[in-house]
Amino acid sequence: MAEKLLDVKDLSVHFATEDGLVRAVDGVSFELERGKVLGIVGESGSGKSVTAMTLLGLTRGVNAMFEGSVEYKGQNLLKMSEAELRRFRGNELAMIFQDPMTSLNPVYRVGAQISEAIRTHEDVNKQTAKNRAVQLLRQVGIPHPHERVDDYPHQFSGGMRQRAMIAMALANNPDVLIADEPTTALDVTIQAQIIELIDRLKDDFNSSVILITHDLGVVADIADDIAVMYAGRIVEYGTKRQVFYDPQHPYAWGLLGSIPRLDREKPKRLASIAGAPPSLINLPQGCKFRPRCPHAFAKCTEHPPLENRVGDSPPHLDRCWLTVERKRELRELTIHGEAAA
Amino acid sequence: MSTNGPLVETVHLKKYFPIRSGLLQREVARVHAVDDVTLQVYEGETVGLVGESGCGKSTLGRTIVRLLEPTDGDVCFEGRSIAKLGARALRPLRREMQMVFQDPYASLNPRKRVGSIIGDPMKIHGTASRTERRQRVQELLETVGLSPEHYNRFPHEFSGGQRQRIGVARALALRPKLVVADEPVSALDVSIQAQMINLLEELQDDFKLTYLFIAHDLGVVRHVSDRIAVMYLGKLVELSPAEELYTRPIMPYTEALLSAVPIPDPDLSEQRQRIVLEGDVPSPISPPPGCRFHPRCRYATDICSRVEPPLTDYGNGHLAACHHPLNVDKETLQRVQAAPETPRAADESALPADTSGESQPVPEQENP
Numbered sequence: 001m002a003e004k005l006l007d008v009k010d011l012s013v014h015f016a017t018e019d020g021l022v023r024a025v026d027g028v029s030f031e032l033e034r035g036k037v038l039g040i041v042g043e044s045g046s047g048k049s050v051t052a053m054t055l056l057g058l059t060r061g062v063n064a065m066f067e068g069s070v071e072y073k074g075q076n077l078l079k080m081s082e083a084e085l086r087r088f089r090g091n092e093l094a095m096i097f098q099d100p101m102t103s104l105n106p107v108y109r110v111g112a113q114i115s116e117a118i119r120t121h122e123d124v125n126k127q128t129a130k131n132r133a134v135q136l137l138r139q140v141g142i143p144h145p146h147e148r149v150d151d152y153p154h155q156f157s158g159g160m161r162q163r164a165m166i167a168m169a170l171a172n173n174p175d176v177l178i179a180d181e182p183t184t185a186l187d188v189t190i191q192a193q194i195i196e197l198i199d200r201l202k203d204d205f206n207s208s209v210i211l212i213t214h215d216l217g218v219v220a221d222i223a224d225d226i227a228v229m230y231a232g233r234i235v236e237y238g239t240k241r242q243v244f245y246d247p248q249h250p251y252a253w254g255l256l257g258s259i260p261r262l263d264r265e266k267p268k269r270l271a272s273i274a275g276a277p278p279s280l281i282n283l284p285q286g287c288k289f290r291p292r293c294p295h296a297f298a299k300c301t302e303h304p305p306l307e308n309r310v311g312d313s314p315p316h317l318d319r320c321w322l323t324v325e326r327k328r329e330l331r332e333l334t335i336h337g338e339a340a341a
Numbered sequence: 342m343s344t345n346g347p348l349v350e351t352v353h354l355k356k357y358f359p360i361r362s363g364l365l366q367r368e369v370a371r372v373h374a375v376d377d378v379t380l381q382v383y384e385g386e387t388v389g390l391v392g393e394s395g396c397g398k399s400t401l402g403r404t405i406v407r408l409l410e411p412t413d414g415d416v417c418f419e420g421r422s423i424a425k426l427g428a429r430a431l432r433p434l435r436r437e438m439q440m441v442f443q444d445p446y447a448s449l450n451p452r453k454r455v456g457s458i459i460g461d462p463m464k465i466h467g468t469a470s471r472t473e474r475r476q477r478v479q480e481l482l483e484t485v486g487l488s489p490e491h492y493n494r495f496p497h498e499f500s501g502g503q504r505q506r507i508g509v510a511r512a513l514a515l516r517p518k519l520v521v522a523d524e525p526v527s528a529l530d531v532s533i534q535a536q537m538i539n540l541l542e543e544l545q546d547d548f549k550l551t552y553l554f555i556a557h558d559l560g561v562v563r564h565v566s567d568r569i570a571v572m573y574l575g576k577l578v579e580l581s582p583a584e585e586l587y588t589r590p591i592m593p594y595t596e597a598l599l600s601a602v603p604i605p606d607p608d609l610s611e612q613r614q615r616i617v618l619e620g621d622v623p624s625p626i627s628p629p630p631g632c633r634f635h636p637r638c639r640y641a642t643d644i645c646s647r648v649e650p651p652l653t654d655y656g657n658g659h660l661a662a663c664h665h666p667l668n669v670d671k672e673t674l675q676r677v678q679a680a681p682e683t684p685r686a687a688d689e690s691a692l693p694a695d696t697s698g699e700s701q702p703v704p705e706q707e708n709p
Contacts, residue, residue: 043530044501143620157621158394187393187557189618192601196617214530217603220610240607258535259605260560262587269542270564272535276500 006032010068020281024050026232037209039219042229045277048212052178057085091121094169098181100161104153110164111149117171136167159190178210217259228252231288238316248318251289253334347381348551354378354414356404373625374400376575377684387552389566395622397575398555402521406438439512443524445504449496456492462514481510502533521553560602574633579661589668591661594634640665651679651687
């Protein structure tokens with residue numbers, strides 16, 4: 001049994017706003033073992049980024065309310081003071097943000113920004129920190145790191161900036177690396193490079209990764225477990241194989257079906273999920289996906305719990321009232337579009 | 342207007358951006374954004390234009406609708422040259438050619454209501470009276486899947502996907518013939534992307550549109566395109582009927598682009614041999630000599646760094662510019678000839694020779 005690094009239990013994050021209470025995250029639980037990759041998948045506004053930022057205490061504020069617990073190696077990060085948390089943040093848990101254009105400081109040299117991350121947590125002199133920065137840039141595949149370390153972010157391309165961000169996140173050899181849509185702003189070719197890089201570095205640094213994305217295709221290679229989030233809740237949770245080959249929640253079918261696939265015959269129409277995610281202030285009653293679900297029936301007005309309805313081991317959890325047999329019947333059409341009809 | 346001619350066509354089109362420096366702002370270098378591209382788009386078809394960031398695909402799209410002035414070469418719309426037309430002469434043509442932009446957050450004026458965002462083109466061109474305008478805008482809103490009540494709202498009240506629908510409605514307001522869609526879905530979630538792609542396909546039938554669809558993702562392009570053009574560093578490197586590009590890519594760059602598209606199936610994804618392109622696209626200020634792809638190409642040989650390969654016609658409307666073409670049999674190789682689209686700088690005598698001694702790799706077939 002591998003070491004359990006993160007244990008998130010019933011995490012809720014609500015924000016009080018002028019328009020009402022925003023239930024950004026509502027009762028989310030998951031675990032992360034050393035060396036594993038957890039993919040959190042969902043549309044914009046499903047609460048996946050807020051979940052990730054809460055792990056690092058980045059959502060704290062006067063209007064934020066937290067429930068549940070986030071245990072990192074047995075210590076509850078939610079209850080820590082800002083000063084205590086700072087020892088962990090960037091050191092043991094680090095984050096790669098979505099937009100490499102805006103998450104690097106444009107007026108500091110790339111190397112200086114990486115050195116700063118090192119010197120914040122370790123007592124080393126400037127030269128040592130800079131040498132480490134060069135080393136890190138080399139590890140993330142930046143050519144000529146000796147020269148590039150003194151470049152400004154605008155001298156880097158999008159893909160290189162994301163590599164620099166990764167170098168910064170890895171600077172203190174963190175145990176948990178949280179990557180929030182690390183490839184969304186990048187070209188597909190660069191996306192493939194970055195995903196491969198994260199996968200390799202995870203082994204080199206013996207870290208675990210939480211990879212957040214809206215595209216199930218991105219996690220098909222790299223994830224061990226997958227959590228599908230919708231409207232602040234996990235609606236399906238299982239191993240990669242369970243979620244890809246036996247998806248239980250109609251929302252997961254929709255996500256799978258809407259990816260244009262090169263390995264299949266071209267369907268007449270792409271399967272898509274009708275409508276848009278609900279407002280987190282005014283959530284529908286019962287199953288939150290009900291208004292967009294083509295298979296909703298009377299019982300869906302009751303809120304379905306996250307349960308192992310398949311009876312698989314390791315547990316394959318979902319929040320849907322349909323019977324497993326019925327789901328297996330219905331989903332073919334959703335996932336494979338009209339070509340399969 | 343001839344019935345068989347292309348709706349829009351570029352002829353050896355070049356667009357360079359000068360880089361100025363120093364006290365006198367003298368031109369010190371040029372960005373070769375679009376370098377000698379000849380491409381036809383026929384009425385009613387969708388041409389997908391694919392390539393990485395910085396390959397000039399957006400510049401090409403913008404030059405075609407004359408948002409940018411060509412440096413050299415020609416753009417013809419319905420057989421008429423429009424490359425040199427002034428602003429006034431262009432105005433009636435603006436009605437025929439519209440654009441959908443990439444970023445739904447930056448391309449809508451935040452201080453205008455949806456009604457005027459979509460209605461203003463009609464006002465400017467005087468195609469509808471005030472009451473007609475309101476009615477047409479509301480019809481358009483319904484056509485793109487929004488509701489007529491959205492008429493008085495501001496852009497910030499909409500999600501990214503909805504905003505992109507507003508952008509599409511605006512492009513359709515003047516009933517154009519050609520729509521240049523510049524990465525219309527790349528800023529959207531995958532689930533919303535599929536909605537947009539389906540919508541664009543429906544509109545094409547209803548409004549008899551011709552699309553130039555610009556994207557970096559070959560997966561998205563496949564669903565909308567009849568033909569696909571692949572660009573690299575300002576050059577057109579492959580042009581093919583859509584399905585053929587996926588089953589039989591000739592240019593190694595296309596092969597690499599295809600292999601970068603994620604497959605949402607863990608087993609297939611693991612089996613497949615990924616060609617990860619090393620590094621980034623080189624600078625278009627001083628593009629590499631010879632074949633511009635050679636520094637990143639795994640098949641590159643000596644000739645690739647010296648001689649620019651001509652665009653070669655491999656039959657069935659499939660053109661590619663490569664010294665080491667993939668998926669081409671010997672007989673085809675013997676009868677290939679330079680295509681009329683070949684850039685003027687290329688050496689047309691440098692057609693791919695019979696390279697039977699070398700291995701001709703065939704990309705892995707992914708069986709569904």
